[in-house]
Amino acid sequence: MGKEDFQKVKVWAVVGATADEEKYGYKVFAHLIQKGYTVYPISLKxxxxxxxxxxxxxxxLPEKPDAVNLIVNPKAGMEAIQDCARLGIQKVWIQPGAESPEILEYAEQNGIEAVQGCVLREWP
Incomplete structure (x- = not known):
């Protein structure tokens, strides 16, 4: 399994989405929509x-996403990946700045395929 498998999913959630168009939380959210995915923003703000x-x-969420994109600090990312495990979400894309060894270890221990990188750079 690799990053290309994430392009085949249909429904995404973006944890850390923002209405601030200058921030990556907005840019990644908008990019996934532009690529034709159903995208649900997760935001406390x-x-x-x-x-x-x-x-x-x-x-x-009204439906379980096929994949989750994390654009939050590692502490919030750890909470989100634990939620993914509880909900049976098996694909998590971790944006730069959200990664941590603990998140990757948790993903591996819980059967979650986790990849790291920037969606904006890797899916032009």
Missing amino acids: YDFIGERKAYTSLYE
Whole structure:
């Protein structure tokens, strides 16, 4: 399994999505939408990002995402990957700045395929 497998999924959640168009939390969210995916923003700060309703956790989503993109600090990322394990989400993409050895170890121990890198650079 590799990063190319993530391109085949249909539904994403972006943990750390933001309405601030200058930040990567917005750029990655918008990029995935532009690529044709169904994308749910997860944000503690915003009720809407663009015209899309934002959710405060993965548990609130109307459907289970096929993959989750983490754009948060490692502490919040650890909480999010634990939620992924509980919800049976098996693909997590970790953006630069969100990675940590603990997150990768947790993913491996819980059968989650976790990859690191920047979606913006790797999927032009």
